Amino acid sequence: MKETAARDGVSRRWALGAAGGLGAALLSERLGRAQDSAAKVEDRGANIRISALRAWRVGTKVYVKIQTNLKLTGWGEVTGLDPTVAVALAHSLFQLLDGENPTRIEHLWQKLYRSHRDMRGGPFMTHVIAAIDMALWDITGKAWGVPVYRLLGGPTRDKIRLYPSAKAYKIGTGGPHPEAGTPRDIERLVAMVKQHRERLGPDGLLMFDAHSAIPPAMLIQFANAVEPYDLLFIEEPAVPGNIETFKRIKQSVRVPLATGERERTIWGFAPFLQERCIDILQPDCCHSGGITQLRKIAALAEAYFVPLAPHCTLSELGLTASLHLAASIPLFLIHEAYLDGHIMPPGVARKNWEVDKDGYASLPQGPGLGVEVDEAMFEKVNADPKRQFKWPTPTSPDGSVRDY
Ligand SMILES: [Mg+2]
Known part of the structure; x- marks a missing residue:
């Protein structure tokens, strides 16, 4: 945007200075070309919309998939929560995402985090928002065809x-x-x-x-x-x-x-x-x-x-x-x-x-x-008894509760 503005500025100054020495046709052709290149700049993310959110327990984690009207999908992961609660919360938060543009990542983070003043922050809300955030970056990178770090x-x-x-x-x-x-x-x-x-x-x-x-x-x-x-x-x-x-x-x-x-x-x-x-x-x-x-x-x-x-x-x-x-x-x-x-x-x-x-x-x-996610493997992971969520019960030798 800045580069275009600078070029326009240069060409306008050049045009004013040179107007006396050049024909009007050449001048208007040069200005027209500058306008054309600006007109070609379009926001390729403008028309994409979130159409669905699915969340699955996968062992002790939750995988969240966000789908869009342009068939691009994004994945994110929840950790450190009871996965049953995380799945329910992710599905509930879809109410705030339905129909939104997934490339407005900062705006949607704010919308989710600040939506309900009494539920703001804390692990349950923030960990689920984190998974949604990752999925939005995933979609946006795919829309632009670049790795997220770009x-x-x-x-x-x-x-x-x-x-x-x-x-x-x-x-x-x-x-x-x-x-x-x-x-x-x-x-x-x-x-x-x-x-x-x-x-x-x-x-x-x-x-x-x-x-x-x-x-x-x-x-x-x-x-x-x-x-x-x-x-x-x-x-x-x-x-x-x-x-x-x-x-x-x-x-x-x-x-x-x-x-x-x-x-x-x-x-x-x-x-x-x-x-x-x-x-x-x-x-x-x-x-x-x-x-x-x-x-x-x-x-x-x-x-x-x-x-x-x-x-x-x-x-x-x-x-x-x-x-x-x-x-x-x-x-x-x-x-x-x-x-x-x-x-x-x-x-x-x-x-x-x-x-x-x-x-x-x-x-x-x-x-x-x-990252490619294999949904077909979720059921197998969930069937493994070692991969079930259990509330920890850390205790001291005297039976009291311990930090860890
Ligand atoms: Mg540590």
């Missing part, structure tokens, strides 16, 4: 570092931890870090996931004891909910701290940046509100020079959406990705990117997200 400003890197890999590995508490750590508890965790550092060597990345399961005082003791082993970060050093806890830990610990997998939207992440108590943010594309929110979270973090290490317990569908985002942001550290089939059997969502021997993913190819 729509996000184009690639900022040639490949995307993933973990776990041979040289990037995360260890952790493995779940609920005793309330008060004995010296032996802390020694055991420190020994684990030491052993893995020795195994990886000085050129490997080692991360530790505290999983919100270590009480702050014990976390501080542990973090200071493992300082010689150069952790890339300690993840989830505290239970989300009170920024003062994170500030206290940050003031007492020199090991970099990361968190964010249980935060949603820019409003969930802003306090960590404003209070300068987190070194790395870990938004999950599905938890945090989809590609539309992740790009804003990345921009907020960039202002504070905080890189993203996106969280991911998604199947290849949602993971690929997150990789399109990771491919297009300036401050990126590493991306979590599990491709061993424990999240979703191979073939349900077929990606078209590969991981090299060093643990880097190639850029996902489009158009759209570039």
